[in-house]
Amino acid sequence: MSKAARLSREERRRAELEERRARRHDRRRPQERSILLPLSLAAVVLGVVAIVVFMVATAPPAGNGLQPPPGGGNYALADGQALGREDAPLTMEIYSDFQCPACGTFAQTIKPALVADYVATGQLRLVYRDFAFLGPESIDAAVGARCAAQQNRFWQYHDYLFANQQGENRGAFSQARLTAIAEAAGLEMDAYAACVADPAQRQAVLDERATASSEGIASTPTLVIDGQPPIVGVPDYADLRQVLDGLLEQANLSR
Amino acid sequence: MNGAVTAPQAGLRRSGLLIAGFAGAGLLISLYLTAVKLSGGVPVCGPLAGCDTVNSSIYSQFMGVPVALFGAVGSAAVLFGALAWWRNGWRSGLLLTYLVGLASLPVLAYLTYLEIFVIGAICAWCVAYAVTAVLAWLVSLRAMSRRPGAARQDAGAGGAA
Numbered sequence: 001m002s003k004a005a006r007l008s009r010e011e012r013r014r015a016e017l018e019e020r021r022a023r024r025h026d027r028r029r030p031q032e033r034s035i036l037l038p039l040s041l042a043a044v045v046l047g048v049v050a051i052v053v054f055m056v057a058t059a060p061p062a063g064n065g066l067q068p069p070p071g072g073g074n075y076a077l078a079d080g081q082a083l084g085r086e087d088a089p090l091t092m093e094i095y096s097d098f099q100c101p102a103c104g105t106f107a108q109t110i111k112p113a114l115v116a117d118y119v120a121t122g123q124l125r126l127v128y129r130d131f132a133f134l135g136p137e138s139i140d141a142a143v144g145a146r147c148a149a150q151q152n153r154f155w156q157y158h159d160y161l162f163a164n165q166q167g168e169n170r171g172a173f174s175q176a177r178l179t180a181i182a183e184a185a186g187l188e189m190d191a192y193a194a195c196v197a198d199p200a201q202r203q204a205v206l207d208e209r210a211t212a213s214s215e216g217i218a219s220t221p222t223l224v225i226d227g228q229p230p231i232v233g234v235p236d237y238a239d240l241r242q243v244l245d246g247l248l249e250q251a252n253l254s255r
Numbered sequence: 256m257n258g259a260v261t262a263p264q265a266g267l268r269r270s271g272l273l274i275a276g277f278a279g280a281g282l283l284i285s286l287y288l289t290a291v292k293l294s295g296g297v298p299v300c301g302p303l304a305g306c307d308t309v310n311s312s313i314y315s316q317f318m319g320v321p322v323a324l325f326g327a328v329g330s331a332a333v334l335f336g337a338l339a340w341w342r343n344g345w346r347s348g349l350l351l352t353y354l355v356g357l358a359s360l361p362v363l364a365y366l367t368y369l370e371i372f373v374i375g376a377i378c379a380w381c382v383a384y385a386v387t388a389v390l391a392w393l394v395s396l397r398a399m400s401r402r403p404g405a406a407r408q409d410a411g412a413g414g415a416a
Contacts, residue, residue, distance in 0.1 A: 021344065036350075036399075043354045047361035054317055054365070101313045102295065133308055135375050168313045169373055219297045219307045233295015 058167045066177075066184055069159035070108065074115055080149040083115065084125030089251040090244065092124060095131040095212055095222040098141035098161045099168050106221045106234045107162040113237055123248055128158065130208040131220050137173040142205040144178040147195035148187055156185040270398040271341025274352050275334055277391035282330035284384045288323035292316065298380055305370075309378035314369050322366070326384055329359050333391055340398075353399050356392025363388055 077084050084091075092114075096103040111126070118124035128145075132138040141161050148157035160181045166172040175196075182192045195201060216230070223231040223240075225247060231240070291298045292310060300306035309315060315322055332355045339348030363385045370377050 032350075039350070039354055040357055043358040044361065047358040050358075050362050051365045054314075057317060058313060097311070099313065100311050101316065102311065134312060135373075165313070169375070219295075219311050232297070 059170070066160065066180055067163045068184070069163040074120055075155045077119060078152055078155050080152065081128040081146070081154050082125055083128075083155055084119040085122045086125065088119075088122055088125040090118075090124045090226055090247055091127060092226075093127045093129050093224040095129045095217050095220055095224070097130075097132050097134050097138045097220045098145065098158075098173065099134040099138045099165060100220045101165065102234050103221045104162045104165050107158065110234065110237055110240065114240075117241070118244060124244065128154070129212060130205045131212050131217055131222070132205050132209055133220070135169040137169045137171075139202065139205055140175065140178060141173040143196055143201045144173075144182060144192075146201050146204060147192050148182065148185060150195055151187050151191065153185050153187055157181060157187070160185050268341050268344060270394050271337045271339075271349065271352075274337035274391045274394050274398075275341060277387040277394070278330045278334035278337055278352070281384050281387035281391070282327055282334055284380055284387070285323045285326035285330055288380055288384075289321045289327055292321040292323060298378070300379060305376035306378045306380060308376035309370055309374055309381060312369075312374050314366070314374065323384075326359075326388075329355055330388070333388075333395075337391070337395075349395060349398055352391065352395040356388060356395055359388055360392065 075083065079086070094106070094111075096106070114124065114126065119126060130142045130146075132142040145154055145157050145161065148154045161173070164172060164177070164181065171177065178196075179189075179192075183189060219232060221234065223235070225231070225243065228243075228247070231243070235243075288298060288310070292315060298306040298310055317325070333352045336348035336351030336355070339345040340352070366381065367385060370381065
């Protein structure tokens with residue numbers, strides 16, 4: 001049998017197969033149609049339910065009810081937006097945004113450990129740098145924190161902000177809630193109100209971000225320790241300790 | 256003209272390959288964004304800004320899980336269904352791609368709304384993912400609405416012309 005004839009038979013066989021498949025499809029089509037509409041509706045409902053769950057999980061809290069920060073921080077060594085002795089052998093700059101969830105994780109897990117292990121012992125000075133890039137409420141919160149720094153209560157205000165992150169640009173850091181945070185952080189309110197109304201504070205926040213961007217900072221949190229390559233994201237505390245201990249050893253040797 | 260008889264069915268099933276291509280691209284994008292999110296890095300955005308902002312946003316994760324990972328699961332399901340349809344003519348695979356795509360449409364619309372109106376930044380990777388998902392769904396919708404042998408007449412007409 002020639003190759004062409006074989007091919008032709010094969011093609012006929014495939015055509016019959018396709019025809020059977022089409023007929024089967026035709027038989028099943030009413031059945032498929034009857035389940036397609038409910039299945040389609042179920043799929044759309046599933047998508048909408050996913051959105052609702054997501055919205056609820058990220059919704060800002062109603063009213064001004066504030067969550068107090070966990071534990072009291074040791075801020076005896078606070079110095080505006082810095083924390084720690086000025087002559088500490090190491091300085092860590094923390095580029096952060098008050099709406100950034102990873103910054104919240106850093107502030108609530110790594111920072112307290114750093115304060116206890118390095119800042120309180122005079123080995124490390126923390127300096128908070130604004131990288132307010134997540135929208136208008138990031139800038140408003142940063143302005144409020146600068147005003148808290150003027151009364152040397154930056155870190156209390158900082159802790160309240162991170163303890164009350166919820167949603168993003170949806171009112172968690174509205175002016176009303178920032179005022180409530182300022183009161184909770186123990187600020188003198190007339191001075192605070194005058195400070196947040198000063199456009200120079202806002203400009204300072206914007207300028208600090210622009211400077212950081214020009215230095216290559218692109219995300220938060222980013223940690224820079226004495227000009228070393230930046231540590232991007234929330235580091236593992238054991239790894240961070242290793243870096244700090246290594247740098248402290250070098251600093252002690254060079255003294 | 257027997258060859259023309261089987262070609263249209265193959266053509267219809269080739270839509271599975273097209274869906275798989277879109278889903279594969281979506282899977283790669285979402286896996287990349289997941290890896291970047293988990294490593295705490297910044298997505299490479301080229302001349303476009305916004306990926307860093309969107310990726311650092313509170314909306315980039317849900318209950319501690321990167322949102323991109325949910326996208327990866329969806330794309331993997333579409334890829335599986337599309338390949339099953341293409342390779343074996345498994346119509347349930349096509350139905351799976353259609354339903355997963357349909358369920359993801361409102362979610363993608365909402366996430367795009369968040370980018371534009373809440374976060375105020377556009378992530379090109381996220382937009383590219385949304386485009387692949389919508390295209391995959393449109394192809395699956397078209398394939399769903401056609402009879403397996405329906406294109407035969409088209410081919411016949413094409414051959415006559």
